[in-house]
Amino acid sequence: MHTKIFVVFTFAAVAANAIAQGHERRHGHDHSKAAEPSFGRAADPAKAQRTIVVETRDFEFSPSEITVKAGEIVRFVVTNAGKHPHEMVLGTMQDLKEHNEMMKQRPGMHHDEPHMAHVAPGKSGVIGWQFMKPGEFYFGCFIDNHFEIGMIGRIRVTGHPVSEEPGQHEMRGMYGGYSMSRESSGTSWQPDASPHQGIHAMYGDWSTMTHGFANLIYDRQGGPRGDRKTFSTSMLMVVGQRPVGDGTLGLRGMVSADPLMGKSGYPLLLQTGESANGAPLIDRQHPHDLFIELATTYSHPLSEGSSIFAYVALPGEPALGPPAFMHRFSGEDNPEAPISHHWLDSTHITYGVVTLGYVYNNIKVEGSVFRGREPDQSRYNIETGKLDSTSLRLSYNPAKSWALQVSRAHIKSPEQLHADDDVDRTTASVIYNRAFGASNWQTTLAWGRNAASHGTATNAYLLESAIRTSKTHTFFGRAERADKNELFLPGTALAQETFRVGKLSLGYLYDFPSGSHFKFGIGGLVSRFSLPSELQSTYGSSPTSYMLFGRVKIK
Structure with missing residues (x-):
């Protein structure tokens, strides 16, 4: 017995x-509603379930097509293999177009947001991100005229939308x-x-x-x-x-x-x-x-x-x-x-x-x-x-x-x-x-x-x-x-x-x-x-x- x-x-x-x-x-992220764009939210890279290396070249991203799932915390490691400074900025296509117009009006402006990584030649940067709903999103470089000449990539998010309530498992x-x-x-x-x-x-x-x-x-x-x-x-x-x-x-x-x-x-x-x-x-x-x-x-x-x-x-x-x-x-x-x-x-x-x-x-x-x-x-x-x-x-x-x-x-x-x-x-x-x-x-x-x-x-x-x-x-x-x-x-x-x-x-x-x-x-x-x-x-x-x-x- x-x-x-x-x-x-x-x-x-x-x-x-x-x-x-x-x-x-699984998870750890900033729940600040004010800082959350419509396409997702910032996340702690140390809590990532997946790491994706994105190489910036003169003047393209590699890879330029990425697939992730809704709710997944992704660590983007952005490296610069080119001769010019580059950046990776996440957003919807409308977000990126508006950002490009703003940069035209204020050339040389530099700012940091959780969905951005600026990288000098030979350097690297990190973005921790969680896409909350399925759909197509994009990333681009806005230094000089890089965006206009086609330095753009696409992210396909699959699966179901994820609850955005703080304190819940995703x-x-x-x-x-x-x-x-x-x-x-x-x-x-x-x-x-x-x-x-x-x-x-x-x-x-x-x-x-x-x-x-x-x-x-x-x-x-x-x-x-x-x-x-x-x-x-x-x-x-x-x-x-x-x-x-x-x-x-x-x-x-x-x-x-x-x-x-x-x-x-x-x-x-x-x-x-x-x-x-x-x-x-x-x-x-x-x-x-x-x-x-x-x-x-x-x-x-x-x-x-x-x-x-x-x-x-x-x-x-x-x-x-x-x-x-x-x-x-x-x-x-x-x-x-x-x-x-x-x-x-x-x-x-x-x-x-x-x-x-x-x-x-x-x-x-x-x-x-x-x-x-x-x-x-x-x-x-x-x-x-x-x-x-x-x-x-x-x-x-x-x-x-x-x-x-x-x-x-x-x-x-x-x-x-x-x-x-x-x-x-x-x-x-x-x-x-x-x-x-x-x-x-x-x-x-x-x-x-x-x-x-x-x-x-x-x-x-x-x-x-x-x-x-x-x-x-x-x-x-x-x-x-x-x-x-x-x-x-x-x-x-x-x-x-x-x-x-x-x-x-x-x-x-x-x-x-x-x-x-x-x-x-x-x-x-x-x-x-x-x-x-x-x-x-x-x-x-x-x-x-x-x-x-x-x-x-x-x-």
Whole structure:
């Protein structure tokens, strides 16, 4: 047991540390709006992801044609191989023409700007620059009549426009021309204002982001059906993207060491869904698979505000429901799964997903075909099967603090023990996020409805919130109500009876101050339950559960 716990707890730290070694921190630039021309902004050359040497000759640039991507920090090293002084000045063609006219009126005038480099014969200069949007831009030399005789070069910028808000990582979204902070699990959206922690790095043309966590948990579920267990949950995710032509190619990988806790998972009162050893899991949360997501994506811009995209995964997440619970800021620090999980986001590990979507500014429409069967108890393998289920989701982010979605799916035979039952699932959710100073607050309100082909429809509701203050204190809570019809084994008196149950959980996490890429914290959680009278003889009149946990998280 101790060996397993040690392996799990160090799982994310060891893997992420290997990625972090020698990584290049992506960005650093001057956010002064007054100094930013329309074609980009000055950047720290020491933070450049790419260096381009431009040689000035009498009277030409070499190379005279350059291609870069939007958001990329470029260090232009300008050398003078000629006999005359030269310069390299960036801008639009209109900017350069106006600059040339000004120089005609004031011959001999010399001035320095971040987008210029003046070089004497045999010398060199440096420009650090970040182009913020795709298009064609130019560079020229305005000494004497060099511009008029053709000393001009062209820069082609590819990709999507990049957010210009200070304090945001410039890594753009994988599915459209917006900040990556909008994207959550699978192809789901969260508010643009949501925190987006992780290690950001560049490897050649690849922009990458790595994040994850590992929890060591002591779990004590109260009442006659309660149980106790010490176990660990974990997740490590690496996302990478690079430009391909005018589009963006992406890779997403996510793994977990949860299978080490065993097939039956961990005790969790009122939880239902999936099975182990031929029996349904009741009052227990199943472990996640070793492979949570292995996906390839491609998006192609249609205009500045619109794009189409494809997402192919084995496993992955179809276009259904809100972001998975461990990817929402409102729920990521809560060490337990929601009891409404199988009404809202249980398809987040699906073995076979193909999603096509269209983005228009703050609206996204997408549809998926996927394998309906939930993962089996063999948590280390990759399953295959027919893509027999479908879903459709509409997402709308009306402002940076809001994310709304509504989705519908027909899921073919999701439960192994009820192979003849198909489920029509409908979900709707609203997420609100507000950042203030070093603090952040997020709340999620969600509803899900499962209509099985045999039996009555059931509903579940979730209200979840978390607030982090001063980067060290996090308070979180979750209130749920669900119609449960799997609380008793088949063949027993109350099997398939539906009971409306409720749960309220409140918790706290303290993160120790850290100057590294890893945060270490300790926390606790207490839960109380609302039960109908028919269940009190089984669960007790007022059971209380709690968890104590330690956590390491990549920031």
